[in-house]
Amino acid sequence: MSFAIEDVILIRASTSTDEFNWEGTDAEIEQFEALITSCEEGTTAEEAIAHNVGLDELTYRIRLSNDIWLDVRTKVVGAKYEPQIGLHGPSLQKDVWEKAKATLDNLYKKAKEESIDNIVFDVYTGLQSYTTTEIPQTNERTSQSPDNHSTADERKGSQSSKVEMLRVIFWTHHLKAPSKKRDMNKWCAELQVYGLVKSGYPGFLCFEGMREDVEEIVRRIKALQWHAITVKTETPYSFEEKNTQDIQSMAIRQCLLAKTHSAKGKSSSDVVRTSMDEVETGGELVQR
Known part of the structure; x- marks a missing residue:
């Protein structure tokens, strides 16, 4: 070509x-x-x-x-x-x-x-x-420091009827290193964040979950060495549900990425197990 x-x-x-x-x-x-x-x-x-x-x-x-x-x-x-x-x-x-x-x-x-x-x-x-x-952008959100971060499991004791969620998409020059993919998969499981990446040239990284957890994974990703990487979109939204004892798990299950994710449980009663899926083309990424 x-x-x-x-x-x-x-x-x-x-x-x-x-x-x-x-x-x-x-x-x-x-x-x-x-x-x-x-x-x-x-x-x-x-x-x-x-x-x-x-x-x-x-x-x-x-x-x-x-x-x-x-x-x-x-x-x-x-x-x-x-x-x-x-x-x-x-x-x-x-x-x-x-x-x-x-x-x-x-x-x-x-x-x-x-x-x-x-x-x-x-x-x-x-x-x-x-x-x-x-030439830094003035509207860039500051990520929370690791010392102040708490995981989704640690926050279950302070339930409310509203959960702040976040979906973020990164663009990067390329994504090939197996070590980066292993780290991101591990972080998705640890933080209860759904991840989806497109490898190759260029690379795209998409993460969705509770806002604090996604901001933490964003901080960790930015700390890695990249040829070039930037946040393309950030989509905050709220999940609200009354009369439930585990609204955080419900909020994570309703993520757009969760609907077709390989880690999605078969029923709403299944334990939430998040991880990172990988696709090879931009078309597959868009479909997800």
Whole structure:
């Protein structure tokens, strides 16, 4: 497959609809979308390109933050894959923009030196990591420290009719290390959190459970070493149920991830046993 097409597919799998935008006329954008969609659905790059005669370049934008975009222009096919990547950040202070631009240039140079196939994806993930650490977002929630954390079992003595829940999805450059997967599976069982991960490039991690427990697993995951990782979505919600003696177990059982999870019990009276499931494709992740 064309590296230009692979890059777009990887980036689209790692971004939301407001983070990736085609650039061009309406006719060009329609042609861009038709090309990539057909490849995402299994058509080979050669066949897709043959059906889009005259399409030589792809132009698109990727939003890194509210203030920074990447502008990309690349040939669809060619002897060498040398995408043009520009930085757009008109509201940034000059010194901040210059540091970000220098980081982009260094990432691009390194990708070329190491003969990385998906140059745009590699530069994008590197810059995303940079903007997360060097240009912090003000609305990021602070996770609870481990010293103050109590497990779901320890909280059963203080039942109420309402439980605060949280579902969180991480995006990461890749997820391959067996040690990380073992740790996350162990943490899911310990904290009574349901987990679902998509391995490979890129990787996605999804966790759902009682808010305090999910925030603890988020803290632990961020403490691991990653090429690049960021929280894509956080969805807090409440579970309410009257006249029950074990509302916390009921709340965990009703999680969306619990409905198709391998650890789900056969009946509502079964002991809650949480763990982490693994899928290989983004499509499987979405279906779950």
